Amino acid sequence: MLEVKELKTIFSTRDGDINAVNGVSFFLQPGEALGIVGESGSGKSVSMLSIMGLIPDPPGKIVGGEVLFQGRDILKMSPHDLREMRGNRIAMVFQEPLTSLNPVLTIGNQISESVLIHTGRDKRQAINRTVELLNMVGIPEAENRLNDYPHQFSGGMCQRVMIAMALSCDPQLLIADEPTTALDVTIQAQIVDLVTRLRKELGMAVIWITHDLGVVASCVDKVIVMYAGQIVESAPLKEFYANPSHPYSIGLLRSLPRLDSKIHQKLISIEGAPPNLIDLPDCCPFVPRCKNAVEKCKDNNPPLRKINSSHKISCWVDIPQNEKT
C-alpha cells in the first residue's frame, strides 16, 4: 500500500545542510501496524512529514527518493491532489494535542471541517458524523461537548479529539507521531488501547512513531529503528525483541530497566551522544559509540542487509547471541 524508497530530506541552515533523513526505505501493507523507534533527531518525524508532503520549503527540501501510496508517487503530486489525499486517505495525529488544536475554534467546528471539505456532506450530516466520531473515541456526552473549546478538555481528551479528527474521512493510513509522549501512563494506556481497537474495527494501517520501546511492544506488527536519519534495523515485532541485531538496538534494549525484572542490575548505557547531522562522515554513523566496531565500519557506511527472510540490519558485524541480552 505504502512504499518508501531511498527518501532523503535535508534542511538548509547557515552552518550547512542538515541531513535529517538519509535514504530511508520501507513498505507497509494494508491493515498493518508499523512502529518507528528512535531518539530525538533520528529523523523519524521528518520522514513522516515528508511522506505527508508537509516539509516547509525552504528551509526543508526532499532531495531524493519516491513515496508510492497505492501506486502513485506522492512527491510528484500537484498541491490539489495532495490536499485531496491528505486528511482523506492518509491522516496524522501529532505529539502535543493542545498545540495542534486551534484554541479559538470549537471542537465541533474543527472536526466537522475536514468532513465538509472531503466528503461533500451538508452541515447537518457533518455534525452528526462528528458526534458519531466523538462517541467512537470515547468522549462522554458528545452532543453537549461540540461547542466546547480545546482548553475545556484535558490532555488525554484533546488527543482523543485529534484522533477523531484524523478518522473523520475513514483514512486507509493513520500516522501517529508520538501521540502519547505528552501524556501520563494511565492516559497513555487508554490511547494505545483506543488506537488498537479502532485499527481492528476500521481495518486501517497505522504507523506509530515513538521513542518508547515499551509502547511499541504492545501495539504493532513490525518495528523499524532509526539512528541519524537512517534505518538501522527492521524486523517483525517478536523477532526484534527476541533477536535484536544492530548494536544500537541492543544497547537501547539493555539500557532500559524492566518493570518485571527480578534482580537489581546496573544499567548498561550507550556512551557518548548522537552525531551532528550537518557533516555526517562516510562511515557508519554509530561508530563512535559502538563497542563492536571493526576497521571496516570506519570506511564504509553499511547498507541494509538481510540476516533472515524478514529481518534486516545495517551493520557489517554479526553480533554473537550471548552479547545480545
Place this chain on the structure above:
Amino acid sequence: MKADNEVLLQVVNLEKHFPITSGFVFENQVGAVKAVDGISFEVLKGETLGLVGESGCGKSTLGRTILRLHRPTSGEVFFEGKNLVELKGKALRKVRRRAQMIFQDPYSSLNPRTTVYEIISEPLQIHNIATGKECVERVQELLNNVGLNHRFVNRYPHEFSGGQRQRIAIARALALNPEFIVCDEPISALDVSIQAQIVNLLEELQDEFKLTFLFIAHDLSMVRHISSRVAVMYLGKLVELTDRDQLYTDPQHPYTKALLSAVPIHDPLVEEKRRRIILEGDVPSPAHPPKGCNFNTRCPLAERKCFEDEPLFRQVSPDIWCACHLV
C-alpha cells in the same frame, strides 16, 4: 544503596495550598489548589526514596516545599533535628548547604549567560567555602566527578547536550557536599540512551559520597531500578509507601495497581499475556478534590464508604503504608 534505619528527614502533615483569588484591587481568596494536602513520611539515611505520580499530583511541589523553595501552608519538616519550616535567614541558609536539588529541565535550570565555572562555583562563593585557586580546583574536581572534561570550565551551557547539562546541574548540587538531594525528574527531559548514563552516574555518586536521594519521577520502571522504597502520590496525598520489591510484586492500593499495569513492558511475549487495568477518565482538579477518598472518581472498587469518609494513611503491616478503606 543500603539504608541504616536512622531517619534523616521527617515530614509531618505537610500542606501547601496555592490560593485562587478573584477581584482586581481587593483580591479575595475564593479557593485553594491543594497541591500538597497533609503528607507525612520519613526518609532514612543513605536510601533512595522514589516518589511517583502523574503530572499535576503535586510531587514536584512536595519536593520544593521540603527544601523551603515554597513556604508550606502548615506542617513540619525535620532535617537533622531542625524544623525547616521555622528556620529563617542565616540558619536556613546553613541547612540548605546540606540539602540540594536537581531540576527536571537542564535547558532552563542553567543560566545561559554564565559559564560552567560560574554556575558551579556560585554556591561555593555564597557560602564562603572556597576562593581563588582553591575554588578552581574544587570546580575541576566536581567536573571530573560527574564525568565531564575539566577543560570545559569556560564554556557556556548552550555548548552542551542535554545529558551534559544535567551533569553540570548535578555538579552544582554536589558542590557543597550535601547529605540529601531532591532529584526532581532528573532524566525525563533526556533521550532514552542518555537516561541510563545519568541514572548510573547518580548511583555511583550516591555510593561515593553517601548521599540520600528523594527521587521524583513518573517513569515507574526507572524508579523501581533506583529506589529502595517507593511512595505513590495521587492528587496531593500519598496513597501508598512501601518497600520497592513489595510495591512492584504486590501493590495494595487500587491506584498503584492500575498505574503499574499501565506501564508498557518492552517484551511482546509478556505484553500479550498481561491484563491491563484501564482507568476511566482523568485526574480531578486539585482545586475541587472529590469528597471522601480522592481516588473514588476513577476507582474500579469504590464502595459507599469511599464516597463519605476520607481514608487515613496508615500502617497496614510493618513495611506497608496505605490510604484505602479496602486494604
